[in-house]
Amino acid sequence: MQRRAATAALATALLLTAGCSSDGGGAPDGDRSTPASTPARSSPPQRDAEQGPPAKGTVTVVRTVATGLDSPWGLAPLPGGGLLVSSRDDATITRIDEKTGRKTELGEVPGVVPEGEGGLLGIALSPGFASDHMVYAYFTSASDNRVVRMLYDAKKPAGEQLGAPDTVFRGIPKGFVHNGGRIAFGPDRMLYVGTGESGDTSLSQDKKSLGGKILRLTPEGEPAPGNPFPDSPVYSYGHRNVQGLAWDGKQRLFAAEFGQNTWDELNAIEPGGNYGWPEAEGRSDDAQYRSPLAQWGTDEASPSGIAFAAGSVWMAGLRGERLWRVPLKGTGAAADPQAFLEGDHGRLRTVVAAGGDRLWLTTSNTDGRGDPKDGDDRILELRVT
Template sequence: MVQRRAVTAVLAAAALLVTAGCSSGDEGTTGGGSAFPNARSTEPGSPSSQQSAEATPPAKGSVKVLRTVTEDLDTPWGLAPLPEGGLLVSSRDKGTITRVDEKSGKKTVMGEVPGVAPAGEGGLLGIALSPDYASDHMIYAYFTTASDNRIVRMLYDEKKPPGEQLGAPDTIFKGIPKGMIHNGGRIAFGPDKMLYAGAGETGDRGLAQDKKALGGKILRMTPDGEPAPGNPFGDSVVYSYGHRNVQGLAWDDKQRLWASEFGQDTWDELNQIKPGDNYGWPLVEGKSDNPKYHNPIAQWPTDEASPSGIAYAEGSIWMAGLKGERLWRIPLNGTKASAAPEAFLKGKYGRLRTVVSAGGDKLWLTTSETDGRGSPGKGDDRILEVEVK
């Protein structure tokens, strides 16, 4: 297993305290480790007795990198495991989707997504499989065009030659504002089979508090791109607002939605998402005493996170840090952190972009050294198989 750089400091007890934020440049380079107290729970019908009845993960966890699955990826961003085996990975700058054999590491370019216009933090970003993938073989993708960010779906036909396996994109949703920064980009189907998308505010802070704007939001829609039934603002795809740049979405074993969010200069956040709630940006960054704003469950000072993807496994949220170059574990008890977050892999593999459950105690983890803000070395970028506890 290749290590990109030596660890510059022993992971000390301070790394068990919650910390980490990200600068206004968002996807920046290297940091420390510590944590912040739990926020109040705003989940209705979640009394402390219910939370205490839930299984609580141990205060201390562990991470073991089992192997490097594949190397030499170009700006990997989205990652989607196929039920029949194989990992789909999107290239932000090339606009391609590649299938990786998770056993041999062999890479097969499935095709290029037409209309992708990579620039800054934009390009081909998140990907997700249709909830009916077994029958329809549809792949969803979020990407930046010359005019907006949009979500499309494409038929995957592995019987066709490499490079020609993606069908023509069917645009299901468009008009999400784009920018050189803060394009959001993470998409995921929830337990309700609705499609959720993190949409950044593009650097235009006012969008986040405007309920009619699509930027600075978490969006929820049907697989056809229509406002999902039960959304909080009537005939709108807006699910929550007051976000700066959400790039991580995951559900726990109680079907609660969690999201990671880039802060500006002070606090990055892990939030438990409630429909219709206001998460404060740009009026609040991190925790607030104002009950109008939903407080984060955990927050990190600048340089220790710049969080992108998150996944749920073994009772904890696992959060990939770009600038922080580490994998954070946030153990949960209901809608609160049950112990201080822990940092793992600090500085060993560089910037970490996406983390996805591989089932049980395993995760898939991608690096992000070729995104223009890293220091790529031999083999970058790569997918790692990780065992967590």
């Protein structure tokens, strides 16, 4: 399927967008505006007493699983084998045979309006997928960003295997940039949703707004029991544009997000925590804001998906074109972040744990900001330590 016209115009349009780093990294050349309050640097959050992994790790590209993908964004492994991949700009979900690389388009998701960084974004399987066969998706519509769920029926013909979307949650602010989009079911079987402030920085500190937040919902889209604010889906706030969600072996949540001009962040998420945007970018001495456990210059990261494996968080970098390893010691970094695959495969979008020491990793060179090569975009299988 041909990409929509919005993708072809994306690179040009983004040059006209001021004060925005999003998945391109820092602001466009000539526009290096900074927040009104520039925070001072401080030490990372206190580590606990757990023993962390080795300071240095390794990454081996085992094989290329699939090629020829168009603007891949979300990735969900299927029980028993196979991968579901969402196309941001085509608004389709495709099943990949992980052994042969064969692609089967399941269908186009109706109601998606791709524009800029919006479109069909994150996908996740229901925690009861074995019995209910539900696939959840986050997408940009004509009016908002929303979460839907669809029945996946593998017995139907190709192109007809997705049922009509049922809206689970709506009203998340949309914009040409900063649409968030990562969704994941946590160990508690609740649905976590990373949102962006859609270019309006005032939304992040407004606890009544859904923009610039991590939301925690029941599978039916209601505020989850035990959320920090009564009758609210908001789990944490003060975010700019959350792009990655993952849990460690002790069920602690971590999130990656884009900075503006100075610092991209990896955060350990606490219920009710305020992560500072737009008053703080990166580490801050102000005790009301939670500092990231690791931060990067925007040209080194522009972080997207994250996964936990081998005692570390693995973070895909878009503008940085590399995979970062952050060894953990509790909710702090056990050692300095370590970069792999720098420039080898271009922009990297989504990384997902594949079990044991394996990861799935998608490239993102057909998203309007990359330099696509023959075969892009790809899914790679990695072995990590």
